[in-house]
Amino acid sequence: MMMRKLTKFNHTMGFQITHSNKPKKVKPFSCPNNDDDNNGGTNGGSLIPDDVPGYASWLAKHPSALNMFDSITKEAKGKKVVVFLDYDGTLSPIVDDPDKAFMSAEMRMAVREVAKHFPTSIISGRRRERVKEFVQLSNVYYAGSHGLDIMAPPRAVKACDKKGNEGAFQPAKLFLPAIQEMSIELEDTIREIQGARIEDNKFCISVHYRQVPPKDHEMLKEKVKSLVGNRPNFRLTEGKMVLEVRPSIEWNKGDALNYLLDTLGFSNAKDVLPLYIGDDRTDEDAFKVIATRREGFPIIVSSIPKDTIAWFSLRDPSEVLAFLLRLAKWKKSEIHFFK
Numbered sequence: 001m002m003m004r005k006l007t008k009f010n011h012t013m014g015f016q017i018t019h020s021n022k023p024k025k026v027k028p029f030s031c032p033n034n035d036d037d038n039n040g041g042t043n044g045g046s047l048i049p050d051d052v053p054g055y056a057s058w059l060a061k062h063p064s065a066l067n068m069f070d071s072i073t074k075e076a077k078g079k080k081v082v083v084f085l086d087y088d089g090t091l092s093p094i095v096d097d098p099d100k101a102f103m104s105a106e107m108r109m110a111v112r113e114v115a116k117h118f119p120t121s122i123i124s125g126r127r128r129e130r131v132k133e134f135v136q137l138s139n140v141y142y143a144g145s146h147g148l149d150i151m152a153p154p155r156a157v158k159a160c161d162k163k164g165n166e167g168a169f170q171p172a173k174l175f176l177p178a179i180q181e182m183s184i185e186l187e188d189t190i191r192e193i194q195g196a197r198i199e200d201n202k203f204c205i206s207v208h209y210r211q212v213p214p215k216d217h218e219m220l221k222e223k224v225k226s227l228v229g230n231r232p233n234f235r236l237t238e239g240k241m242v243l244e245v246r247p248s249i250e251w252n253k254g255d256a257l258n259y260l261l262d263t264l265g266f267s268n269a270k271d272v273l274p275l276y277i278g279d280d281r282t283d284e285d286a287f288k289v290i291a292t293r294r295e296g297f298p299i300i301v302s303s304i305p306k307d308t309i310a311w312f313s314l315r316d317p318s319e320v321l322a323f324l325l326r327l328a329k330w331k332k333s334e335i336h337f338f339k
Contacts, residue, residue, distance in 0.1 A: 058305035065299045065312040065323055072297055072312070073330050079273045082266060083114055083327075084257055084286060086278030087124040087131055090301050090320055094240060096210050098126075098199055103134060107321050113328035115139045118275075121260050123147055123253050125244060125282060127201040141263075145203035146246065146282055147256025148172045152263060169259065172203045175247040178233055179203065182245060189223050196220055203247065210241040239280050253278075254285035277301060277320055284309060299323075 065072065085091060091111065092103040103111075114120055121141035124131045128144025128151060135142075143150040150169040172179075183198060183205050190196040195211035209220050224243050228236045237244045257274060258267070266272040274293070276286045279301035287298035287310045300310035301320060314320050 052304055054305045055303075059313065062300060062308065062310055062313040064319075065297070065314050066319060066326070068312060069323070069326055069330075073327075076273055076275075076297075077334070079271045080266060080269060081118050081273050081275055082261060082264065083118045083120040084260070084274060084276040084278075085111070085120070085122050085320075086280060086283050086301075087122055087126065087134065089240065089279035090277055090317060091122070092134065093317055098197075098206075098208060101134065104321075107317065107324075108136060110321055110324040110328065111135065112137055112139065114324050117328060117331040119260075119264050121257075123256050123278075123286070125201060125204060125206065125239065125280070126199075130201075141260055143253075143256045143260070145172075145201050146244070146251075147253050147259070148203035148247070148251060150256060150259060170203065171251050172247045172249055175203070175233065175249075179205065179247065182228075182231065182234060185227060186224065186245065189227050190220060193220050193223075205245040206239075207243040207245070208241065209243070237282065239282060244282070252285040253282055254289040257286045257289050273297065275299070277314065277323070 087103075088094060088098075088101050091107055092101045095101050111120065111122075115137065116139070119141075120139070121143060122131055122135060123143040123146070125146045126144055128142050128149045131144055132142050141150065141152050148171060179202075183200055186205055186207060187198050190198065190207060193209075193212060193216055195209065195213065195216075197208040197211070199206040199208060207220070207224055209217060212220055221243065224245070225236060228234050228245055233248050234245055235248045237246065257276065261267050261272065261274065272295070274290050274296040276283065276290060276296070277299045278286065283300070287300070287308065290296035290298045291309050291311075297312060298310040299312045299314055300306070300308045301314050301316065302308070303315045314323055
């Protein structure tokens, strides 16, 4: 039912969705009209940056979630919307110093309001405890290390581990000693590279090179790749000016999304619409899950054209803020309407 409605919706907007068993990606038939007040971005819509080559055509394939907001909420009406959010680059700006990636008070308020009306999870590559320190909210789920460390809010807790970590789910727990050893080896490997920095995210290790001189980028990458390549228990992925070293287990943000849906009791529900907003390559695994389900809203955060299977887009955290505020406001109005 939902796929038929999505297909009809996308044909109406000028899109086509393929019907194979592969993850679905919205493809343009023609540039869609901005269907929310036809405001061209003056009332919360996304303006097309003239100085970014190819952005207009990319936006036709991945239309602004703000401009398409009325159509999104029309599809969501009467359904159980479950919200998933990345942190860096989505709720906070990308900064040179990862310890200073603070979210604004306005963003915190918006996430709090959204979480009052929808089950909300934050899935980040960072250490779970660190993300919670940044967000400072008690009514959301936190998943750190790209979903390798998940904890539910107090009201949803079902179990405790021996250390009293309520709701903790850690599929890579047995890898911790090896991860700690790898962290020490990585420190030694990059020690002499100016600006390189290791971030211990508990179940994954981030090698930041945003402050490394451009001439040394390839050298750093080769050193890290050479080390990880000799460790079959680990794998290497790349993000925005960061290399991620993770245990070689089949688990990613898409698996975390499915786990959280199951924890919430929605795994077999027919009227659930996951909404995921993220900006990084690692978020594509979650987008793929939603695309495979053929129900939900994968939203990429990007101000430049990039390969993605997301169906919608937002330019930057300021547009994420605007979208979350509208989402909370829409749900409030819907509740008041039925009272």
